[in-house]
Amino acid sequence: MSERVDHPPLTEPTAWRGVELVVNGRPLTAQVESRLLLSDFLRGRLRLTGTHVGCEHGVCGACTVLVDDVPVRSCLTLTVQCAGTHIRTIEGLTTAGKPLGAVQRAFHDNHGMQCGFCTPGFVMTCTALSEAAERPDEDHIADELSGHLCRCTGYRNIRAAVRQALDETHGKGQTE
Amino acid sequence: MTRQHSSEPTGYVGQSVPRVEDERLLRGHGRYVDDIALPGTLEAAVLRSPHAHARITRLETAAARDLQGVHAVYTASDVAALKPLVNEAELRVPPGLAEKLEPLVRTLPMPLLAREKVVYAGQPVALVVADSRYLAEDALELVEIGYEPLPVVVDPERALEPGAPLVEESWQDNLALELETGVGAPDTAFREAAVVIEEEFAVHRHVPSPIETRGVLAAPGAYDGRLTVWANTQTPHRVRDHIAMSLAMPADDVHVVAVDVGGGFGQKGILYVEELLVPFAARALGRPVLWREDRNENLTAASHAREQTHRIALAADAEGRLLGLRDRILVNFGASTMTGLVVPYNSVIHLLGPYRVPHVDIAVRAALTHTTFTSPYRGAGRPEAVFAMERALDRLARRLGLEPSELRRRNLITPEEMPYRTGLLDRSGEKQEYDSGDFPELLRRAVDHIDLRGVRKRQSEAARSGDQRTGVGFAVYLEATGLGPFESARLTVRPNGQLRLAIGAPSQGQGHRTSMAQIAADAVGVPMESVDVLGGDTDAVPHGVGTIASRALVTAGNATHRAGLALRTRILDAAAERLGVPAEELSIDGTRVRHPGGAETALAALVADGAELSETAYFRPGGFTYASGAHAAVVDVDTRTGHVSIEKYVVVHDAGRIVNPVIAEGQITGGVAQGIAGALYEEMIYGPDGQPTTTTYMDYLLPTSSEIPDLHLDEIVTPSALNDLGVKGLGEGGAIAPQAVLTNAVEDALTPLGVVVRRGPLTPDRVRGRIREAQAVHSEQAAPVPS
Amino acid sequence: MKPGPFDYEAPASLTEAVRLLADQEREAKVLAGGQSLIPMLNMRLARPGLLVDITRVPELSGLYVDEAGHLHVGAAVRQAAAAAAPEVRAGWPLLAGAIAHIGHPQIRNRGTVCGSLVHHDPAAELPAASLALEARFTIVGPGGNRTVTAEDFFVSTFQTAVGPDEILTEVVFPPAPGDGWSFAEHVQRRGDFAAVGVAVALARRQNAMHRVRVVFCGAGPLPVRVPEAESALEGRPLDAEALEGATALAGAALDPPKDVHASAEWRREGAQTLLRQALTEAWERTA
Structure with missing residues (x-):
């Protein structure tokens, strides 16, 4: 039995559609406007505000979430497109009361974050890398990281955090 | 990397203590302005000028107002009673400079919404408040507005030439500031020099571009009539004071909180018209109103720099x-x-x-x-x-x-x-x-x-x-x-014996919750874990300036240090009185005060006894x-x-x-x-x-x-x-x-x-x-x- | 930056998709991965009344090599999936190589091959690659099926042969000309659209180049194929003279645009530098 998600009063003029999807392991049924971006569904309807919105045109990467285990831009995804998918956000990485997971801890250990706004996006992409069948090579890691903008850290510590996380999940890398 | 530590004995200062702010953020539990959910919140969108310079010939908002889900559309005439924006603190010329250099520093107050004409692309012309940002943007498209384009000047050199199009019609020219200063006898030095080089170098225009764009959430208090404003500002007290002045409210009826801020870099260190318009709308509608800037607005209409x-x-x-x-x-x-x-x-x-x-x-x-x-x-x-x-x-x-x-x-x-x-x-x-x-x-x-x-x-x-x-x-x-001029810190023993430090300077990622706790813990002599740091809440400290100009650590840090030393004395005095021993013989151990003879008391007990264990300190840099x-x-x-x-x-x-x-x-x-x-x-x-x-x-x-x-x-x-x-x-x-x-x-x-x-x-x-x-x-x- | 209102349908068959798309009074538009369309919706630069999501149409999700050795990529196939497919990597490495330059992995995880082709940003990688690989495009509409060559597919900036009521159902790549290939581009940041880029495909027979294809992106309103350069290279080994000759011909043939990122002159020079690099790489790959 899936949980129903409340929606605001029906002042929205666009067509409403029912979607069933799983968010952080929770099966949900929701009525949403066709135009509702996944980022706004997660943040506004589900109050999962850990997913941040930085540019709404797919460049900054702050809104990155996992849809069926692959990182995608939630600002460039309509909620209705996600019917039948499993979505994971930063809130779903660790249960309340449990210690941080390897990826989260790596960002903490390496001071891989300052204002924390871009962090959830980096963490979700890094989570996908840590779950890959084998350790991605350096160029692949660089490619994935280039999909995220950070304005605070200068990236050095983010790279160190990703390295630590992947060392922990895949064993030490070939390089460095 | 080589590091020469100063000869501080032990303590937290100087240590790479891992940040205490991280865990919450890494669980997705940050609280940025846009994350706060108040029941009944309306969302605002700003209609901005597409022209760099134009006369507004027509402005019709009826269709936008009539759209279902729209609560208000404000234009210049609706906010005519509000004082225009002036960044007072930044525009004040220090007496020494005014007297000795006699600079020309002109002030151009910024209208909250454009009246009659617009002077840059991106200037706010109307504010729409609706059930959602989606609907607010729908309504923006329904505002009917006519412009008559006027001549434009973008190059500052040309702007100062006679006959250049004026940004402010009441001024005779575009000269906003002029100042000369010098040392010694430069003319002679240049005349007598063996070598002289002369060059022209230009620095281009930048946008600070924090990844979190600007945001304001204002909520009128149904219970006490106060106005609470969550803003991602670097200077909450200045925002409070300007809102109060603009809306003609007593300053202590405005409560500004800079929550988690997603980077500032100066762009969030000044006051903006949106920080006045949103509180105005919230008061007018009696509902919380949220405005979150989008990236296009941030790049075009939040402040630029460097040119x-x-x-x-x-x-x-x-x-x-x-x-x-x-x-x-x-x-x-x-x-x-x-x-x-x-x-x-x-x-x-x-x-x-x-x-x-x-x-x-x-x-x-x-x-x-x-x-x-x-x-x-x-x-x-x-x-x-x-x-x-x-x-x-x-x-x-x-x-x-x-x-x-x-x-x-x-x-x-x-x-x-x-x-x-x-x-x-x-x-x-x-x-x-x-x-x-x-x-x-x-x-x-x-x-x-x-x-x-x-x-x-x-x-x-x-x-x-x-x-x-x-x-x-x-x-x-x-x-x-x-x-300067100052920063304040208020350090208080809480009922549970732990400490709360409140400072005027909020954090936009600088890690104040960690570094300021290190300073406070060392000064008082308590473990860092028992110090909780609150920055950027105008109710927590009555006066403050903000986190700008590489000043927070120097000013708020030293204010914290002073408050900590004073609080330590106060704690020891209170414990000495309670235990009947000299204060010099006591030591603070975690959340307890101990005497070598065995007598001890908890900080919590001192507070419960009615001891006022709180110190506010100011640091005014010399x-x-x-x-x-x-x-x-x-x-x-x-x-x-x-x-x-x-x-x-x-x-x-x-x-x-x-x-x-x-x-x-x-x-x-x-x-x-x-x-x-x-x-x-x-x-x-x-x-x-x-x-x-x-x-x-x-x-x-x-x-x-x-x-x-x-x-x-x-x-x-x-x-x-x-x-x-x-x-x-x-x-x-x-x-x-x-x-x-x-x-x-x-x-x-x-x-x-x-x-x-x-x-x-x-x-x-x-x-x-x-x-x-x-x-x-x-x-x-x-x-x-x-x- | 929120989309204007629209309706959404996710038909389960191609017939249904075509029927929905026929509703041009509502300005129906195809939605696949959305990585080009949704930014335009968010900025309200596109205002369709109905989005027809074709990713749930089973017949559009195929990626396979047919009996004649042609690669079929269905309209719902994501770029990341295409680039990772063993048959693509083995037979059409230029396609995989071009995809690697598109945006960021997070974009390629959702964006489709056909979507990028239909969107036809002149700086985009796939139009140039598809022209170099002489792809054919299958278009379905109310009037039935038709097939269009790459030469005819790209009409102008953001315009292709696909009508508003039509769907590009698949792109078909004939066997690649040979083992030689390269995709190279100039970007300021990793992941940007190419300021200018080039796709090169060629075969090597008896130490000479054959079936040479040279196509630039970011060099005009369409992907620009340079037949002069191709025929100058045809039938000879890649030596310094051949390289300089082809580069000069390409420089003369191109009339690139200018924008905030680069001048026309820089693009022309950049195209020539890239061509040298790409021809060398393609030639070395055949060794």
Whole structure:
């Protein structure tokens, strides 16, 4: 039995559609406007505000979430497109009361974050890398990281955090 | 990396304590403005001018108002009773400056919504409030508005010519600011100098671009009539005061909270009309109203920065000792006088930098243009000044045939000359005095780390005609930090025996919850875990200034230190009274106070007893304390494509005593990354019609991890003598030098081709263009290539 | 930056998709991965009344090599999936190589091959690659099926042969000309659209180049194929002379645009530098 998600009063003029999807392991049924971006569904309807919105045109990467285990831009995804998918956000990485997971801890250990706004996006992409069948090579890691903008850290510590996380999940890398 | 710790015994200060803010953020439990959910919140969207300069001929909002889900559409006439925006604190000219320099500083109050005409593309014209942002944007499309375009001026030079289109019709011209200052007898110095060079260098327009755009949520209190405003500002108390003034409310009826802030870099350090419009709407509608800026708005309508032109001349003797400096600075203010003297005067007082310059003649003018207004961005006038000075030094070195780092060495002020007076007045109007620093050591280390000899050897060995050219560049800078007038800290023992520290300066990622707790814990003598830090809540501390101008650690840090020492005394006195023993014999152990004889009491018990265990302390800096640094870089330039790659980047900095080395390094690396970004990638470009053309992240190019190299970091520590902690600010330092360093390095690489670089960013197209020009000149003149 | 209102349908058959798309009074528009369309919706630069999501149409999700050795990529196939497919990597490495340059992995995880082709940003990688690989495009509409060659498919900036009521159902790549290939581009940041880029495909027979294809992106309103350069290279080994000859011909043939990122002159020079690099790489790959 899936949980129903409340929606605001029906002042929205666009067509409403029912979607069933799983968010952080929770099966949900929701009525949403066709135009509702996944980022706004997660943040506004589900109050999962850990997913941040930085540019709404797919460049900054702050809104990155996992849809069926692959990182995608939630600002460039309509909620209705996600019917039948499993979505994971930063809130779903660790249960309340449990210690941080390897990826989260790596960002903490390496001071891989300052204002924390871009962090959830980096963490979700890094989570996908840590779950890959084998350790991605350096160029692949660089490619994935280039999909995220950070304005605070200068990236050095983010790279160190990703390295630590992947060392922990895949064993030490070939390089460095 | 080498670090010379000051001789502090034990304690938290000086330790790389992992940040306490991280865990919450890593679980997705941050609380940024846009994350706060109040029942019944309405969302706002701003209608902005598509024109740089136009008369509003028609404004009809009925259709927008009639859209289902729309609650209000406000235009200029609805907010006519509200006072226009003036960044009072920034526009005030300190008495010393006003008296001695008699600067022209004009103030142009900013209407909350455009009346009759618009003066820059992006200017707010109407505010729509609706059930959701989606609906609000639907309504924006229904506002019927007519414009009659007017002539536009975007170039500040042209804006000051007679007959230029006026930004403010009641002014006779576009001159917003004018100031002259000097030292000694510059005319004589230039006349008698062995060498004089004169150059024009321009710094292009930047956008600070924090990843979290601006946001305001205002909620009228149904119970107490107060207004609560959550804003991602760097200066919550100033926002509170302006809202109160604008809405004619008592200041203590306005509660401003800067929650988690997703980066600021100066862009969130000034007041904006949206911070007044949203509270106005919330009060008018009796509902919470949220406005969250989108990226397009942030790039076009939040403040821009940096655009300056320097016509700079240096006079030197035959050995390269500087005799005089002359500079004519022109600043593009954009369409308003947002922060007045702040940036231009910061450029003036940082122009001489760490160098001994006996005779000085500087004049600054700022022009209004039909572009978005400008304000401080990390460095705030310093990167601009350092770019001009350090580029000029390299040109002088070439003229003299000296190694650029050697020319610098000959002119650096030595530690023996400290405290050193430049002869100029500082930002407060006092005699500018460098308190401490060891600039020659900074440079020596930078030269060492970059392996200057090795680079020169490689350059001479490599085929000088190859496609890849290597170059090396340096810059040495200093930074007046710890801007006054004050900051406050309130430290209180809570009922559970733990401590709460409230400071006026909020954090935008600087890690105050960690570094300030380190300072407080050391001062009181308690474990860090028992200190909780609250920043940026105007109810928690009544007065504050904010986190701008590399000041938080110096001002709020020292206020915290003082509050901590006073609270320790107060705790020990209260415990002594309760236990009937002398206070000197007591020690604080966690949340308890113990006597060697066995008697002890919990802090919680003291509070329960009614002891008032709270201290508020203010720190008013006696003067600026100077942080400094030397940067060096080796670059490779592909002469076929103009592509610049950074092979090595060295930073040697001195920010006095370091509270948390890992956080300090993070500030440096982040600042350098922003500097590299401006040097090589980012530029906010306007067309001649005043249309901004780089309005998305596809066109305004923030670098990614692939573009920013790891840095080679080193530091020296000359503790500040001006505050108890011995600290200096370092938030801005990293961003000050990169543009000068990288441009010097690129020019060094291309010197054999005769290339001079006078402007950035150093995009492949621009670099290649300079090479092409130089080649054209050389083939025309058939002149020998200088080596 | 929120989309204007529209309706959404996710038909389960191609017939149904075509029927929905026929509703041009509502300005129906195809939605696949959305990585080009949704930014335009968010900025309200596109205002369709109905989005027809074709990713749930089973017949559009195929990626396979047919009996004649042609690669079929269905309209719902994501770029990341295409680039990772063993048959693509083995037989059409230029296609995989071009995809690697599109945006960021997070974009390629959702964006489709056909979507990028239909969107036809002149700086985009796939139009140039598809022209170099002489792809054919299957278009379905109310009037039935038709097949269009790459030469005819790209009409102008953001315009292709696909009408508003039509769907590009698949792109079909004939066997690649040979083992030689390269995709190279100039970007300022990793992941950006190419300021200028080039796709090269060629075969090597008896130490000479054959079936040479040279196509630039970012060099005009369409992907620009340079037949002059191709025929100058045909039948000879890649030596310095051949390289310089082809580069000069390409420089003369191109008339690239200018924008905030680069001047026309820089693009021309950049195209020539890339061509040298790409030809060398393609030739070396055949060794």
